[in-house]
Structure formats: structure tokens, C-alpha cells
Amino acid sequence: MPVRLATWNINSVRLRIGLVAKLVDEHAPDVLCLQETKCADDCFPLSAVRKLGYEHVAIHGQKGYHGVATFSRFAFAATASERWADKDDARHLATTFAEGPLAGVTVHNFYVPAGGDEPDPAINPKFAHKLQFLDELTHWSGRIAETGGRIMVGDLNVAPHESDVWSHKQLLRVVSHTPVETEGMNRMLEAGRWIDLVRRHTPHPEKLFSWWSYRAADWQASDRGRRLDHVWASADVAARMTEVRTVREARGWERPSDHVPVVVTIG
DNA sequence: ATGTCTCGACGTTCGAGA
Numbered sequence: 001m002p003v004r005l006a007t008w009n010i011n012s013v014r015l016r017i018g019l020v021a022k023l024v025d026e027h028a029p030d031v032l033c034l035q036e037t038k039c040a041d042d043c044f045p046l047s048a049v050r051k052l053g054y055e056h057v058a059i060h061g062q063k064g065y066h067g068v069a070t071f072s073r074f075a076f077a078a079t080a081s082e083r084w085a086d087k088d089d090a091r092h093l094a095t096t097f098a099e100g101p102l103a104g105v106t107v108h109n110f111y112v113p114a115g116g117d118e119p120d121p122a123i124n125p126k127f128a129h130k131l132q133f134l135d136e137l138t139h140w141s142g143r144i145a146e147t148g149g150r151i152m153v154g155d156l157n158v159a160p161h162e163s164d165v166w167s168h169k170q171l172l173r174v175v176s177h178t179p180v181e182t183e184g185m186n187r188m189l190e191a192g193r194w195i196d197l198v199r200r201h202t203p204h205p206e207k208l209f210s211w212w213s214y215r216a217a218d219w220q221a222s223d224r225g226r227r228l229d230h231v232w233a234s235a236d237v238a239a240r241m242t243e244v245r246t247v248r249e250a251r252g253w254e255r256p257s258d259h260v261p262v263v264v265t266i267g
Numbered sequence: 268a269t270g271t272c273t274c275g276a277c278g279t280t281c282g283a284g285a
Contacts, residue, residue, distance in 0.1 A: 011272075011273070011285085012272095012273060012274080015273075036273090036285085038273070038274065039274095063274085063275080064273085064274045064275060064283095064284095065273095065274075065283095065284075065285095114284075114285050115285095116284085116285090117285095126284090157285095213268090213270080213271080213285095214270085214271040214272050214285090215268070215269080215270040215271050215272090216268090216270080216271090217270080224268095255272095258271090258272080258285085
């Protein structure tokens with residue numbers, strides 16, 4: 001039986017639990033990874049998630065900011081959250097499956113820091129924090145590069161290639177597409193021998209985005225998007241990938257998140 | 268390109284973060 005896995009920056013899970021239900025209704029992910037849940041664990045809408053059919057739920061939240069959650073139809077053998085870049089932010093959740101087609105596989109659900117507006121670590125501590133986070137991800141990737149059974153998903157807040165942004169030239173000095181970030185992401189991919197499942201399905205130079213700013217008057221008409229949301233895997237898992245779908249229409253749903261879900265099927 | 272959306276706070280509006 002194939003397994004469907006989705007990742008989505010929901011931008012407040014309490015506000016958009018109805019959109020989560022819509023995604024589940026239309027795309028039926030067996031595993032759903034959310035970022036920017038924006039609530040402490042004791043106010044997470046757990047009963048609604050259970051009603052959607054997810055018996056196994058791992059949450060790692062904090063009040064008001066960040067927060068990640070992983071829902072599953074398959075039981076977990078273990079859940080863990082590591083500390084990154086000298087902060088206790090809720091930005092990482094690792095879940096290892098005990099059963100089902102992904103038994104033994106670990107899904108790492110990440111929300112990488114956005115990095116603020118100014119792409120200079122000397123004057124912008126948020127950008128410095130993002131670069132430290134990416135650097136730690138590269139070292140961590142190198143330490144696990146020889147192991148199989150790995151999936152890494154989430155809002156990594158970097159659009160690595162020219163075809164991942166609406167205008168490479170106009171975004172070269174915009175946080176999310178600066179050379180120090182895109183080169184850092186490429187180092188991370190190489191260090192961990194990660195395979196970018198989304199780009200294996202939709203190769204460059206075809207444009208592909210997963211985020212459009214709320215500030216655009218008409219996101220669809222201007223289509224000034226960026227591909228910030230990623231699904232990576234170790235080679236053994238990547239070999240089983242059969243389908244990838246970026247749910248672009250979700251950006252047009254009522255009161256949408258500014259990110260759309262990315263759904264992969266693993267046979 | 269200063270535009271929109273979310274949260275939390277001695278809230279009836281603002282600042283911070285994205």
C-alpha cells in the first residue's frame with residue numbers, strides 16, 4: 001500500500017483547522033506535517049485532528065510563534081525534538097514509524113527561521129540566527145548521511161534555485177534567495193546525500209512555487225511566488241517515491257495560509 | 268513593493284514577526 005505524506009505551513013492551526021480538514025478530504029494524506037501552528041501544546045485542536053482520522057499525533061508548540069506538528073495514521077515508535085541554533089524555539093519534530101509501509105523511517109519536520117528583512121548577519125540577528133541554523137543542519141546532515149530511512153520536510157525558508165523564485169535577479173538580495181542561503185542549502189543537500197523529491201518530479205527550469213505573499217494585490221495574476229517548502233529523502237526512500245503534488249489551488253481557498261501543501265506518495 | 272496577516276498584550280489598538 002502506498003503512503004501519502006504532506007507538509008504544510010498552516011500559519012495558525014487554530015484559525016485554519018477547517019482548511020486542514022479540506023486538505024485531508026481532498027488529498028487524504030496518511031502523514032501530515034504542519035509548521036507555524038502558533039499555539040502552545042495545551043491549546044492545540046487535538047480532538048479535531050483525531051476526528052480527521054489521525055490516531056497518532058506528535059506536537060511541539062509554543063505560544064504565539066513557530067510550532068510544528070505531525071499527524072499519522074500509523075503508530076510512532078519514537079518522537080523527539082532537538083535544540084537548534086542556541087534557542088528553545090519549537091522548530092523541529094522527529095517521528096519514527098513503528099508500523100505500516102514506513103516502519104523504521106524517521107520524518108524530520110522543520111520550520112527554519114525566516115531570517116528577517118536585512119540579509120546581513122552583522123546587523124540583523126535574525127539573519128545570523130538563520131545562517132547558524134542552516135549551518136547546524138548541514139553538520140547534522142553530514143552525521144546521518146550514511147543512514148537510510150530518512151525524510152526531511154517543512155518550511156525551510158530558502159528557495160534554492162532560479163526556477164524556485166519568480167525573479168532570480170530581483171530576489172538575489174532578498175532574504176530566502178541570497179547566495180549565502182542558497183549555497184548553504186546546497187551544502188546541506190550534499191552533506192546529507194538528500195534527494196529533493198519535488199525537483200526530481202518537476203525538474204528545472206520549470207517554475208515551481210509553494211508560497212505567495214499576502215501583500216500582493218492578486219497573488220495569482222502577479223504569481224510572484226517562491227518555493228520555500230521542501231520534501232527531501234535518503235536514496236532508499238526516494239527510490240520509492242511515485243507521485244508529488246504541490247497543491248497550488250490551496251492558496252485560493254478562503255482565508256488561506258500564504259503557503260500551500262506539498263504532497264508526496266511513496267509506494 | 269510598506270503592501271497583509273497572525274499573535275498576544277492591563278486591548279476596543281498596537282508592536283513584533285513573517
